[in-house]
Amino acid sequence: xxxxRDPAPYxxxxxxxxxxxxxxxxxxxxxxxxxxxxxxxxxxxxxVGKHYFLFGGVSPINAQNRALLDALREDFADHxxxxxxxxxxxxxxxxxxxxLREMTADGHRRIAVLATSAYASYSGCRQxxxxxxxxxxxxxxxxxxxxxxxxxxxxxxxxxxxxxxxxGVLASLADLPEDVRAGAHIAFTTHSVPTSAADASGPxxxxxxxxxxxxxxxxxARLIIEAVRExxxxxxxxxxxxxxxxxxxxxxxxEPDICDHLxxxxxxxxxxxxxxxxxxxxxxxxxxxxxxTEATAKAAxxxxxxxxxxxxxxxPRFAAAVRDLVLxxxxxxxxxxxxxCALGSLGPSHDLCPxxxxxxxxxxxxxxxxxxxxxxxxxxxxxxxx
Numbered sequence: 541x542x543x544x545r546d547p548a549p550y551x552x553x554x555x556x557x558x559x560x561x562x563x564x565x566x567x568x569x570x571x572x573x574x575x576x577x578x579x580x581x582x583x584x585x586x587x588v589g590k591h592y593f594l595f596g597g598v599s600p601i602n603a604q605n606r607a608l609l610d611a612l613r614e615d616f617a618d619h620x621x622x623x624x625x626x627x628x629x630x631x632x633x634x635x636x637x638x639x640l641r642e643m644t645a646d647g648h649r650r651i652a653v654l655a656t657s658a659y660a661s662y663s664g665c666r667q668x669x670x671x672x673x674x675x676x677x678x679x680x681x682x683x684x685x686x687x688x689x690x691x692x693x694x695x696x697x698x699x700x701x702x703x704x705x706x707x708g709v710l711a712s713l714a715d716l717p718e719d720v721r722a723g724a725h726i727a728f729t730t731h732s733v734p735t736s737a738a739d740a741s742g743p744x745x746x747x748x749x750x751x752x753x754x755x756x757x758x759x760x761a762r763l764i765i766e767a768v769r770e771x772x773x774x775x776x777x778x779x780x781x782x783x784x785x786x787x788x789x790x791x792x793x794x795e796p797d798i799c800d801h802l803x804x805x806x807x808x809x810x811x812x813x814x815x816x817x818x819x820x821x822x823x824x825x826x827x828x829x830x831x832x833t834e835a836t837a838k839a840a841x842x843x844x845x846x847x848x849x850x851x852x853x854x855x856p857r858f859a860a861a862v863r864d865l866v867l868x869x870x871x872x873x874x875x876x877x878x879x880x881c882a883l884g885s886l887g888p889s890h891d892l893c894p895x896x897x898x899x900x901x902x903x904x905x906x907x908x909x910x911x912x913x914x915x916x917x918x919x920x921x922x923x924x925x926x
Contacts, residue, residue, distance in 0.1 A: 547623045547870045552648040553862075554689070555609055556636065556668055557656040559629030560592075560599025560825065566632070567592045570599075573631040591829040601824035602632070605656070607854040608822070615859040623866065624648075630671045637675040640687070644679065649687045652866050653908065656821045658696040660742040660752035660889070661733055665694070666898035669906035676907055676914050690873075691908035692865045694889035696756045697763070697882045700861020701852055705760075705818055706767035708850035712814040713772070715847050720811035725777045726768075727801055728761040730819025731826060732782035735792045743894050750898070754780070754794070759884040760818050776814075783835070784826040798831065799838045806842040813839065816849045821858075823851050 561570040567589040568582060575585070592599060605627055612625050624646075628639030643651060653672065657664035672689050680686050695701050713721055733741075733753065742752025757780050769775045781801045782794045796804070798815065805813055815835060817827050831848050839846040852858040864881055869891060871878040880888035893909035907914050 545620060545867060546874075547621060547652075547866055549650045549873055550623065550652045550690075550866065550870055552643055552646075552651050553612070553623055553625045553866060554639065554643070554651050554653045555605060555612065555625060555627040555656070556653050556672075557605050557627070557629050558601060558824075559632030559635075560601040561632065562598055562602055564593065564597030567597045570632050591825060594833070595825075595828065599825045600828060601822065602629075604822040604824060604853055605629075608656075608859070611854040611856060611859040612862055615856065615863055619863060621863060621866075630668065636671055637678050640675050640679060641682075641684065644685045644687055649685065651687050651689045652869060653689050653691045654862055654865070655691060658694055658701060658821060659730075659756045659819065660694055660750070660898055662737050662741065662898045662900055663731075663733065664753075664898075665691075665893065666900060666906055669893065669908050669912070670900070670904045672907035673905040673912065673914065677905070686914060688914065689908050690869065690891075691893070692862075692869055693880075693891050694756070695861060695865060696760055697884045697886060697888075698861045698865070699881065699883055700855075700857045700859075700864065702760060702763050702883055703767070704852045704855040704857050705816065705849065706764045709764055709768055709814055709816050710771055712816075712847035712849040713768070713776075716812050716814070716845060720845055722774055723810070724812040724814055725779070725805055725810050726761075726765065727798060727805075727813050727815050728757065728764070728778060728780045729783050729798050729815055729817045729831065730757050730780070732785040732794045732797070734787060735794060737898075738794055741898050743890070743897050756886065757818060759886050761816075763884050764816065764818070777810075783830045798835045802835060802839050802844060802846070803842060806839075806844040810844070812845040812847075814847050814849055817851055820851050822853045827851065 561567045568585045571585040571589055609625060609627050616623055626639050626643055628634050628636040630636060655668045676686050713724060716724055738753045740750045742750040744750055761778060761780055765778055781796050781798050783798045785793050787793055815831050817831060820827055836846060868878050868880055882888040895911045905913055
């Protein structure tokens with residue numbers, strides 16, 4: 541009889557993240573990696589990097605990934621899941637290609653991949669898949685074994701992701717002065733992207749459009765608002781807003797910006813705001829600077845009480861959700877009748893990104909999708925044996 545706790549056919553999990561500098565000397569080389577191919581001069585990179593220099597040139601993201609790595613290993617061990625966990629980054633050490641090289645040297649040939657981005661978008665999904673394809677091509681060029689990599693589905697509506705964030709909003713509301721608590725608005729924040737990228741995100745519909753990025757965030761926001769209402773009896777006004785815009789001014793990006801939104805609410809006499817960064821897995825630089833520093837300063841300037849709720853980080857419930865996602869995918873790969881766990885109205889996301897999903901302006905090979913040059917069907921019997 542098949543065991544739903546069996547990770548086969550997977551023999552390892554890769555935690556795949558963005559990466560960040562860990563000292564002042566790392567900042568400009570890190571930003572050069574992020575912007576490679578755009579021809580941005582070093583002086584401009586130093587200007588862009590001023591946010592990092594405010595914090596000693598250290599982004600918190602690597603430390604947070606180490607904490608998540610420990611949480612995953614602890615959860616797996618506690619639940620008898622014999623699956624080694626590795627960690628690699630797109631833009632800083634440990635680099636993805638180096639880690640995949642290490643994994644193949646350790647004998648791993650079928651790798652599940654968890655990206656630290658919960659939603660559908662080019663930068664949050666397709667670009668990770670492109671990076672995987674680049675690294676696999678590098679291994680192939682070196683004459684090394686090329687493992688199969690399967691990116692786990694988007695987990696924006698998994699209860700292990702949603703529930704910790706709902707608890708964070710409740711904690712932030714409780715931390716507000718009692719006289720403003722009931723009237724507080726919730727500003728759900730995520731990374732702004734070009735409107736064209738947002739419109740094209742996810743699988744194309746009958747009209748050749750996507751739109752998954754915004755729809756997924758709205759679904760999560762509604763879930764959290766309902767959880768807060770059930771706990772407190774209060775249905776707080778809310779809006780999805782955006783932060784961390786980095787594009788040219790003439791290109792339309794998703795709006796309103798969080799700081800503009802705070803000014804609007806302050807002018808309307810709203811008594812308080814909770815900023816809930818539902819678009820981010822951990823408290824990395826976009827949270828630390830754009831919300832905790834810049835937006836909080838804007839709120840103080842206009843006399844608006846604000847709190848910022850927690851991201852999921854290394855919450856044990858999130859680690860358990862990752863285990864669930866691995867076993868869910870493993871079961872389906874073995875042909876078992878697995879019921880995916882998902883809240884809200886959108887249902888579970890796809891396992892395999894379809895052709896044309898979250899398209900790039902310049903098409904590049906991408907792994908772990910229906911259009912991947914590295915996807916080879918793996919035949920298994922009902923017990924998962926090759």
